[in-house]
Amino acid sequence: MTSAVLERTAAAGAATGADPARIIEIRDVSLRYFTLEGETQALERINLEVAAGEFVSLIGQSGCGKSTLLSLVAGILEPSSGEVRVHGDLVKGPSPRVGYMLQQDYLFEWRTILDNAVLGAQIQGRDLKQARERAAHLLQRYGMGNFLKHYPRQLSGGMRQRVALARTLVTDPDVVLLDEPFSALDSQTRLAIADEVVEALRQEGKSVVLVTHDIGEAIAMTDRVVVLSRRPGRIKSEHLMQFPSCGGRRPSPFEARSLPEFNGYFATLWEELDVHVEG
Ligand code: ADP
Ligand code: MG
Numbered sequence: 001m002t003s004a005v006l007e008r009t010a011a012a013g014a015a016t017g018a019d020p021a022r023i024i025e026i027r028d029v030s031l032r033y034f035t036l037e038g039e040t041q042a043l044e045r046i047n048l049e050v051a052a053g054e055f056v057s058l059i060g061q062s063g064c065g066k067s068t069l070l071s072l073v074a075g076i077l078e079p080s081s082g083e084v085r086v087h088g089d090l091v092k093g094p095s096p097r098v099g100y101m102l103q104q105d106y107l108f109e110w111r112t113i114l115d116n117a118v119l120g121a122q123i124q125g126r127d128l129k130q131a132r133e134r135a136a137h138l139l140q141r142y143g144m145g146n147f148l149k150h151y152p153r154q155l156s157g158g159m160r161q162r163v164a165l166a167r168t169l170v171t172d173p174d175v176v177l178l179d180e181p182f183s184a185l186d187s188q189t190r191l192a193i194a195d196e197v198v199e200a201l202r203q204e205g206k207s208v209v210l211v212t213h214d215i216g217e218a219i220a221m222t223d224r225v226v227v228l229s230r231r232p233g234r235i236k237s238e239h240l241m242q243f244p245s246c247g248g249r250r251p252s253p254f255e256a257r258s259l260p261e262f263n264g265y266f267a268t269l270w271e272e273l274d275v276h277v278e279g
Contacts, residue, residue: 023051023175024084024207024209026072028046029069029079030082031043031077043072044234046082046234047235050207052205055208055221056224057217059212059225060229060273061275064230065228069233070211072084072091074091075092075093076094097174099173100179101165101177102164102179109151113148114135117163117170118132118167120171121171138165138166138169144159158184158186164181165178176206177208183212195253198253208222210222215266215269218269220262223250224241227239227269239268242261
């Protein structure tokens with residue numbers, strides 16, 4: 001960020017009372033869904049902050065409100081009570097500064113891979129030539145360089161996810177929300193892509209919220225793991241992922257998995273998740 005941008009952000013922060021270092025602020029947020037069958041309290045009094053450049057993961061059982069929380073930050077849903085701010089501004093709808101990769105990939109079957117990847121940039125009225133270059137570059141990094149002219153139906157689930165990820169990053173948002181971005185990848189590809197993606201996001205100074213049901217992924221990829229309780233989702237606990245054995249340096253996701261701290265965090269989070277096999 002240039003100093004001019006920092007000053008402007010600081011000024012905006014002073015006007016709203018918000019701290020510019022806190023990119024995402026979620027204050028006392030509750031959300032109820034209303035349907036014909038009745039009412040579902042999905043989230044209850046969530047308080048969470050994400051600092052600039054921080055990577056946070058959300059874990060919790062299926063149905064505890066993880067996707068709902070991301071949709072609130074993305075401006076796709078409005079809280080029933082409480083407030084969500086990004087860069088100090090109240091979230092009132094989707095913003096180009098926030099990139100959201102949804103749990104389902106929503107690729108358009110009649111558009112090529114490259115055309116799908118530039119869709120967000122196109123909707124935002126960005127320079128299409130530049131967007132195509134960046135999209136092609138990202139797709140190449142994710143091993144999709146030979147598929148630019150293919151159509152989604154010709155791709156595996158894991159490949160489709162990589163296209164959706166490229167589409168989220170083409171517009172260069174500073175906040176990146178990822179909802180189970182690697183769930184359709186096989187485990188080897190998943191490790192390789194996770195390293196690649198985390199390195200790129202860190203280099204670019206993004207702030208990231210990652211939803212995952214994979215405890216190992218949360219530990220290896222993010223600085224802080226937030227555990228949500230069963231429905232209605234509340235924040236049950238938060239855990240900083242620190243790796244002193246790595247000499248203060250942040251290990252890559254791949255390295256993190258072989259460090260001594262990893263197993264300790266895994267055991268703690270497993271206990272926190274309180275998984276019961278029903279049957
Ligand atoms: P998660 O991502 O943690 O699995 P969700 O955020 O998708 O959980 O959902 C939280 C709860 O809200 C679930 O019980 C789900 O059934 C309910 N829910 C999600 N979306 C809707 C919706 N559009 N209408 C009604 N209920 C919903
Ligand atoms: Mg979900």
